[in-house]
Amino acid sequence: MAEMARVIQQEHGSVEGTLLSITAEAVRLIPGADHAGITLVVRNRRIESRGATDELPRRVDALQEETGQGPCLDTVWKHHSVSVPDMAREDRWPQFAPAASEAGVRSMLTFRLYTHHDHLGALNLYSDAVHGFDDADDDVGVLLATHAALALVAAEQEHNFESALATRDVIGQAKGIIMERYDLRADAAFAMLVRLSQDWHTPVTDLATKIARREPE
Structure with missing residues (x-):
């Protein structure tokens, strides 16, 4: 045993x-x-x-x-x-x-x-x-x-902990891209990410993944 x-x-x-x-x-x-x-x-x-x-x-x-x-x-x-x-x-x-x-x-x-x-x-x-x-x-x-x-x-x-870390990382990458592209602070970039996810009926994580991979919308 x-x-x-x-x-x-x-x-x-x-x-x-x-x-x-x-x-x-x-x-x-x-x-x-x-x-x-x-x-x-x-x-x-x-x-x-x-x-x-x-x-x-x-x-x-x-x-x-x-x-x-x-x-x-x-x-x-x-x-x-x-x-x-x-x-x-x-x-x-x-x-x-x-x-x-x-x-x-x-x-x-x-x-x-x-x-x-x-x-x-x-x-x-x-x-x-x-x-x-x-x-x-x-x-x-x-x-x-x-x-x-x-x-x-x-x-x-x-597994859930690792998934949470991966989610945090991809959202951070997407925020960084938005901050650079639109010259925004971190909180404003995250607010834009949330607003876009609501407008496009797409989960924040999925949208962040697309942005991080620079996939076209």
């Missing part, structure tokens, strides 16, 4: 890299896990399939979005974890389960990954065998999800 934490820690700063390291460690540490993926529900509506070890998790997430039901969604909204011992005999999700079984899912184990602002997530493990997971796998999965949640939040915070 310490090795897992070290591997995930190395990926801080890259959200996608963190997600991929989480799922790779899940398959490495849990014997029954043949595939792994992460389901993110963005703004309480859109489902995103991230960090998948292969195509199967992406297919399962697509089925859940199509049917509006499934173990990953139940984990996000209702339970901290959900176990599916035999997908072919599952009756909790009458539309999803037969399609998932046909796609190749034999059993599943899912864990609520994190709740952060308007993003919700679940770590999903898939086995090619019926009854592919046991109680020990559940215990490891809980620990893995806890480490993963902390790492993912940290990665998102770092």
Whole structure:
């Protein structure tokens, strides 16, 4: 588990890299896990399939979005974890389960990954065998999800911080160009930038990027 934490820690700063390291460690540490993926529900509506070890998790997430039901969604909204011992005999999700079984899912184990602002997530493990997971796998999965949640939040915070710095820099460049071109002070240049963004119905950052790149309007 310490090795897992070290591997995930190395990926801080890259959200996608963190997600991929989480799922790779899940398959490495849990014997029954043949595939792994992460389901993110963005703004309480859109489902995103991230960090998948292969195509199967992406297919399962697509089925859940199509049917509006499934173990990953139940984990996000209702339970901290959900176990599916035999997908072919599952009756909790009458539309999803037969399609998932046909796609190749034999059993599943899912864990609520994190709740952060308007993003919700679940770590999903898939086995090619019926009854592919046991109680020990559940215990490891809980620990893995806890480490993963902390790492993912940290990665998102770092990514947001870097994005904020980049936004500040591009606005500063645009202000400098406006100041030079129109012989304005910094506050007047920024006011012009805001006014132009409102007049042209363009976000300030997008307009600043165009000006910094000296793109024609």
